[in-house]
Amino acid sequence: MKDKKVIMTQMKTPFFLSLLLTFAFSSGALSQDLISEIHIKGNKIVSDATIISKIKSRSGTPINENVINQDQKNLMSTGFFEYVNVDKDVTQEGADIVFIVKEKPVLKNIKIEGARRINKKKIEESLMVEEGSFVDEYKLKESVRKIEDLYIKKGFSQATIVYDLNLNSLNEADVSFVISEKDVLKIRAINIEGNLSFKDKKIKRLMKTRKAWLLNRGVLKDDQLNDDLDRLKDFYKNEGFTDAKVSFSTAKVRKGLAITIKIEEGTRYHIGEIKIQGNKQIAIADLRESMRVLSGDPFSERKVYEDSSKLKGVYVDNGYIFASVEPLSVYNLKTGKVDLTYNIVENNIAFVEKVNIKGNLKTKDKVIRRELRVYPGDKFDGKKIRKSKERLDNLGYFEEIVIDTEPGTKQDWVDLVLDVKEAKTGYLSFGGGYSSIDEFIGFVELRQRNFDFRNWSTFTGAGQDLSVYLSLGNLTTRYQLSFTNPWIYDRPISFGFDAYRKGHKREENVGYGYEQDIQGGALRLSREFADKLQIGTAYRLERITISDVVEDATSDLKSEVGKNNLSSGEFFVSLDTRDNVFVPTKGYYFTNNIDLTGSIFAGDKDFVKYSTRLSLYQSLINKSVVELKLRAGFADPFSSTDTIPIYKRFFAGGASTIRGYNERKVGPIDDVTDDPLGGEAMFVGNLEYTYPLADFLKVATFFDSGNVWEKNSDFLSGSLKSSVGLGLRVKTPIGPVSIDYGWPLDLEPGEQDKEGMFHFNISRGF
Numbered sequence: 001m002k003d004k005k006v007i008m009t010q011m012k013t014p015f016f017l018s019l020l021l022t023f024a025f026s027s028g029a030l031s032q033d034l035i036s037e038i039h040i041k042g043n044k045i046v047s048d049a050t051i052i053s054k055i056k057s058r059s060g061t062p063i064n065e066n067v068i069n070q071d072q073k074n075l076m077s078t079g080f081f082e083y084v085n086v087d088k089d090v091t092q093e094g095a096d097i098v099f100i101v102k103e104k105p106v107l108k109n110i111k112i113e114g115a116r117r118i119n120k121k122k123i124e125e126s127l128m129v130e131e132g133s134f135v136d137e138y139k140l141k142e143s144v145r146k147i148e149d150l151y152i153k154k155g156f157s158q159a160t161i162v163y164d165l166n167l168n169s170l171n172e173a174d175v176s177f178v179i180s181e182k183d184v185l186k187i188r189a190i191n192i193e194g195n196l197s198f199k200d201k202k203i204k205r206l207m208k209t210r211k212a213w214l215l216n217r218g219v220l221k222d223d224q225l226n227d228d229l230d231r232l233k234d235f236y237k238n239e240g241f242t243d244a245k246v247s248f249s250t251a252k253v254r255k256g257l258a259i260t261i262k263i264e265e266g267t268r269y270h271i272g273e274i275k276i277q278g279n280k281q282i283a284i285a286d287l288r289e290s291m292r293v294l295s296g297d298p299f300s301e302r303k304v305y306e307d308s309s310k311l312k313g314v315y316v317d318n319g320y321i322f323a324s325v326e327p328l329s330v331y332n333l334k335t336g337k338v339d340l341t342y343n344i345v346e347n348n349i350a351f352v353e354k355v356n357i358k359g360n361l362k363t364k365d366k367v368i369r370r371e372l373r374v375y376p377g378d379k380f381d382g383k384k385i386r387k388s389k390e391r392l393d394n395l396g397y398f399e400e401i402v403i404d405t406e407p408g409t410k411q412d413w414v415d416l417v418l419d420v421k422e423a424k425t426g427y428l429s430f431g432g433g434y435s436s437i438d439e440f441i442g443f444v445e446l447r448q449r450n451f452d453f454r455n456w457s458t459f460t461g462a463g464q465d466l467s468v469y470l471s472l473g474n475l476t477t478r479y480q481l482s483f484t485n486p487w488i489y490d491r492p493i494s495f496g497f498d499a500y501r502k503g504h505k506r507e508e509n510v511g512y513g514y515e516q517d518i519q520g521g522a523l524r525l526s527r528e529f530a531d532k533l534q535i536g537t538a539y540r541l542e543r544i545t546i547s548d549v550v551e552d553a554t555s556d557l558k559s560e561v562g563k564n565n566l567s568s569g570e571f572f573v574s575l576d577t578r579d580n581v582f583v584p585t586k587g588y589y590f591t592n593n594i595d596l597t598g599s600i601f602a603g604d605k606d607f608v609k610y611s612t613r614l615s616l617y618q619s620l621i622n623k624s625v626v627e628l629k630l631r632a633g634f635a636d637p638f639s640s641t642d643t644i645p646i647y648k649r650f651f652a653g654g655a656s657t658i659r660g661y662n663e664r665k666v667g668p669i670d671d672v673t674d675d676p677l678g679g680e681a682m683f684v685g686n687l688e689y690t691y692p693l694a695d696f697l698k699v700a701t702f703f704d705s706g707n708v709w710e711k712n713s714d715f716l717s718g719s720l721k722s723s724v725g726l727g728l729r730v731k732t733p734i735g736p737v738s739i740d741y742g743w744p745l746d747l748e749p750g751e752q753d754k755e756g757m758f759h760f761n762i763s764r765g766f
Contacts, residue, residue: 035059036094042101044171046080054078057097063088068097079136080104104134105173114179118150123177126150135165135173147177157220158182186212187220188256194263197239203261206231212256220250220257232263240268240298269299272337278344282314290314299338304329311342317382321405321414322347350380352416353408359420363397363450367463370487371395373531374416385416387531392420394581395463397450399423425450426460445469451483463487465496475512477503484524492528494536497521506548512664513557513675515548516647520566532577538570539601544647553673560646567603570595578617584627585619597648598639606639609648624691631657633682634712649678650708653721653748655759657684658704660723660742662757665749667708674750679708681715690729700727704742721746725756737761 037059040048055071057064068086075084082102089096110131112120126146128139144161151159164176190211192200207228212218229246236244243266251258274295276284290310293303308327315323328341354376357365371391373384385403392401400421405414426448445467452462465484471477484496499521506515520543526536546560574591578584591613598606611633618626635644653676654663664676684706690698705722709715725742743756 033062034094035061035063035097036091037096039096039098040101041098043103045103045106046101051075051099051101055099063095063097071099075099075101080134103171104136105167105171107131107133107135107175108172109174111174111176112179113176114181117156117181118154123147123150127177129175135175140165140175143177147179151179151181152222154219156181156184157222158185184217184219185252186256187218187259188212188253189258191258191260192263193260194265196265197241197268203232203263206235207261209259218256220259225259229261232261234302236263236265238298238300238302240270240300241265242269242299242301243267269331270337271295271297271299272332272335272339275339275341276311276344277341279346281320281346282318287311287314293340299329301329304340308342311344313382315344315346316380319349319351319379319381320346321350321380321382322412348412351408351413352376352378352380353410353413354415355418356406356415357418357420360422362422362425362458362460363420363463364452364461366490367395367397367450367461367487368392368418368420370490370492372418380414390579391531392418396582397423397425397463444471475505475507477501494524494526494528496524498524506550513550513553513670513673514546514560514646517545517547518647519543522570526572532575534572534574534576536572538572540566540568540570540595542566542568544645546647550673550675553675554670556677557646557670557673557675564604564645566597566605566645566648567601568595568597569601584615584617585623585625586617588617589613589615598641605637605645605648606641607635607637607644607648609633609635609644620689622692624689626689627686629684629686629688631682631684631706634715635680636712644678644680646678649680650682651676651678652682652684652706652708655738655740655761658706658721658723658742659702659725659740659759660704660744660757661721661748666706666721667749668710669749677710679710681709681712683707683716683720696731698729700729700740701725702727702740702742719746721748 035057038052038055038057040051043051054074056067057071072084072086075081080101080103082104085100087098087100089098107129108131110124110127110129112123115123126149127143128146129136129143140163144163147161148159151157151161159182160180162178164178166174166176187209188211190204190207190209192203195203209220209225209228210216210218225248229248232246233244236246245264245266247262249260249262251260271293272295274291274293276287279287290313291307292310293300293307297303304327308325311325312323315321315325324345324347326343328343330339330341331337332339352374355369355372355374357368360368372388373391374381374388378384389401389403392398398420402419404417404419406417408414447465447467447469448460449465450460450462451464451466452458452460453464453466455461463486465482465486467480467482469478469480469482478500480498480500480502482496482498484494486492486494488495500518501520502516502518504512504516506512520541522538522540524536524538526534528534543563543565545563549558549561570593572591572593574589576589577587578589579586593609593611595609597603597609612631614630616628620626633650635649637644651664651667652658653661653666658666664678667679667682668677669675670677684704686702686704688700688702690700692698701724703722703724705720707718707720709717722745723742724745725740727738727740730737730739737760739758739760741756741758744754747754
């Protein structure tokens with residue numbers, strides 16, 4: 001029995017020992033699977049806290065090789081380090097993770113060497129590196145590329161740029177961008193090859209790349225030349241050469257480059273038969289009227305799609321906004337031409353369910369709605385929608401007007417959405433200027449073009465116009481209060497009034513041989529008909545004082561001295577089809593005015609005065625505009641009045657009538673003083689062409705002609721006084737500036753020689 005006990009003891013001891021060892025081993029393995037601490041080594045500039053913020057590994061969390069690998073990548077992506085290594089130090093408490101980094105050098109100094117043709121500051125602004133940052137090879141190379149771009153744009157396509165990086169023992173770096181500018185390779189010749197259908201001159205005119213000459217540097221710019229190639233390809237395609245290819249080559253010649261444009265024209269395709277199918281509601285004749293492509297024309301995909309858009313536009317104008325037009329072009333092997341078929345799916349007419357207005361924070365909805373020509377329940381009409389936008393533009397209340405559609409609640413019904421961005425309609429302006437009529441002048445004006453006398457919080461939103469104006473100058477003074485309500489009783493009936501005082505000092509250089517003072521006011525009433533026609537009337541009462549006539553003047557001028565009260569009724573009719581009243585590009589404006597002074601209106605003078613004006617506008621290439629303006633006037637005294645008062649006569653000459661002549665000096669003049677006397681009849685014609693050079697600048701050329709006659713019976717007798725000239729139109733923050741130089745083609749009355757003359761005006765903008 002004793003032996004058995006010993007054996008059992010010997011067997012039990014190894015069992016418990018192995019169990020204890022297994023527990024100990026398991027405990028040790030568990031502690032080693034956790035991160036005990038995180039250490040950072042090798043960093044001198046970047047702080048431990050910054051590095052730890054970039055990693056996800058944390059003390060006390062299980063070791064995850066994927067997370068540690070991602071931490072390593074994240075630290076490298078910061079751009080701070082040349083390399084990042086990771087070590088593990090196993091302890092009884094777990095494993096210490098050690099991130100060993102080597103920091104990149106710090107840029108201490110950045111130098112630009114060799115830059116003479118481009119300002120160093122501009123080069124520094126283009127760099128992608130800065131002092132105090134870590135060295136980044138990618139950014140250094142990108143900086144070199146950006147400097148190269150600067151030189152290429154300036155024409156130095158041969159310039160070379162390299163960077164030189166120097167390190168010191170403190171892990172600091174100096175970088176120098178070394179520039180070798182070399183000379184500009186100017187274009188000395190442009191040769192055209194392969195152009196069988198068009199002359200060299202035509203091809204070169206299409207290009208912006210030019211050879212060097214007096215007014216052109218002739219610098220080769222790769223981007224510009226590539227654009228030229230695309231432009232030439234488009235030109236050939238629009239002329240029927242669908243397969244045309246255009247390339248270029250360069251060769252060095254004496255003092256520059258020769259560029260050769262190589263053209264492979266290929267076959268020229270022409271349009272054969274043109275069909276329109278699928279139309280039921282609109283006649284083919286009406287559709288063809290909108291098209292520009294004809295049978296026999298060179299085939300052009302662009303022009304074909306433009307015509308398909310015009311066909312779609314005809315349907316939209318007639319309410320079929322869901323219509324579709326798909327052009328199909330097929331080469332006809334028999335005729336050798338391209339046959340066109342426009343497939344039309346008309347669908348149903350659309351109707352307007354609602355009109356929603358957005359963006360009007362100040363302007364009342366009704367001010368916008370009353371200008372619309374499409375209303376809920378109407379058939380959709382593209383022409384009326386365009387007319388609505390024109391009328392809203394002419395208000396001058398909005399910077400931007402976008403008209404769009406949204407699906408309605410019923411099939412074939414849409415909601416019309418007007419999204420507007422309001423412009424500033426109220427302002428307090430003051431300043432000064434100079435004109436060839438008023439000389440130096442200062443002004444102050446308080447105006448609200450979208451006034452509302454019932455809105456006591458902001459006084460805006462009802463579309464009324466209120467203006468208080470004061471100006472003082474070397475020669476003129478003016479005080480004026482004006483108010484206009486364009487819609488009364490919710491109808492297009494305009495009511496307004498003016499109260500004013502105007503004065504002009506004697507100044508013979510601008511056609512005033514006397515001093516004039518006018519005090520008066522007017523009541524105005526008019527109505528608009530059919531969007532184009534306006535008929536109105538007004539009553540005007542004025543007291544006019546003439547004094548300080550030059551001593552040696554003739555009796556004709558001296559007889560005007562004194563005070564007179566004028567009471568007059570005015571009637572006018574105008575027809576306006578201009579697309580924009582502020583900057584017209586097409587349409588016409590025709591107005592007629594009749595003023596009856598005295599008679600049934602009483603007053604000190606009796607006469608009738610008629611004036612008419614016709615202005616025609618037509619847009620040409622590149623948004624240029626030609627304007628023809630014709631003006632005529634007649635005045636006739638009656639009853640006890642023998643002559644028309646000088647302040648109501650017609651005058652011509654100067655900035656606003658016939659340029660190249662002195663102000664008001666075309667027509668009858670005083671025999672002694674050469675001061676203008678004006679006349680009973682007047683005719684002035686102006687032909688002007690303006691071409692935009694930029695958004696704010698236009699150049700103008702003009703021809704003016706006209707005259708003033710002492711009596712109506714002399715109208716158009718004798719010769720007209722004419723002039724030609726050039727001008728500039730500049731839009732500035734303080735207002736529009738116009739400068740004209742006119743050259744008279746005839747002698748001015750009282751003058752012995754012809755001399756050109758500048759006319760300029762700086763005025764406040766409206």
